[in-house]
Amino acid sequence: MKKENTKKQFLIEALKLFAEFGYDSVSISQIAERVGCSAPALYKHYSGKQALFDAIIELSELSYEERMKEIHHSFWNNEKSDYFLTEKGQIEFVIKLFNSAVSEEYPRLFRNFIISEKSKNPELSKIYNERYIFSQYGFFEEIIKELIARDILNDENSEIMAIEYASPVALWIEACDREPERKEEFFKMIENHIHHFFRVYRKNS
Amino acid sequence: MKKENTKKQFLIEALKLFAEFGYDSVSISQIAERVGCSAPALYKHYSGKQALFDAIIELSELSYEERMKEIHHSFWNNEKSDYFLTEKGQIEFVIKLFNSAVSEEYPRLFRNFIISEKSKNPELSKIYNERYIFSQYGFFEEIIKELIARDILNDENSEIMAIEYASPVALWIEACDREPERKEEFFKMIENHIHHFFRVYRKNS
């Protein structure tokens, strides 16, 4: 019982410390101290510090996929789906998405871990761009296509519209990771941005 | 003669290594090796590793201000200024700006240094957001105001227009720092983005 717990605790505390200070700046003793045991205990669960690093990457993959599924579901299979396809609903949905991205512990930790450890594993750079930029464009393009299909927005190039819609949000998530105390300011900016977007593209036939 | 040279070389090589691997991952011996002398030589020029870090931050401030002045000048006091205030000119100007940001050595190094050392100095987080996000909005808002004044673009909210105009570019600079091999792809995206922006906002009276 306790063995599995310790193994997971090592992973979690390592993730927290690596995300904040970076892999090389964190010692095994520091991690062990937070877990509440001694450094050599690590080696009963992982072959070394590097194995801890690899385990975090693997966990981040699972965590990301699960989160994306949830977000997709919460948008498309929700009693509020029709509401979400209005200006007001979009403002609410995107601000909720933004807030959970910057406020929930694990999404924030994985994002900071991946962005800060790119020199240890160049693959992480590609993962970051794919997850936090390009796949966001895909997600929002679907929404915009539906808004066009419903005659709510003008039938412009949905790919570019998605880029213009999602880019500020993606940028502000990174900015809010650096300055979390400005969160409310970013909420307001998102609201203005979406309001403006709908005003420019709204179908008035 | 040689003393000043060595001092500057230490700074430059430290910046390169810190930007790529992070402060804690780089040893003084590594820096000294690149400079072409032994580690203790550092202490004749700087009081220690931390002093090197501080000197880089100070230099980055000077470098940034000089660069911003040059960019401002190259836009507003240029024989091509009128041309830059057209769709085609904007595409050329912004792509040139993007290309120099991601391709020139020192802007890239300072950006990566500042973004990666935020845990060593929390002030760097604010500096990053101010320099690479918020001041960009200000710069492009001036351009958009001029485009509106010249009756080239519709008189919409210039602040939000600047946010929508500049955010993708700022985001793609970060993305291109992570995947420089995709540079040409980002050029094309910028072209499409600006073309679309002008089509949506162009005054057709």
Added chain:
DNA sequence: GTCTATATCCAGATAGAC
């Protein structure tokens, strides 16, 4: 101003008692 030699410290990792 740069070197070699060295002091001091702390990291990751292993051995062996319990």
Added chain:
DNA sequence: GTCTATCTGGATATAGAC
């Protein structure tokens, strides 16, 4: 499975010769 004790390597930094 966790501990204490320990090995080994490499880090920052200093001392003192040239």
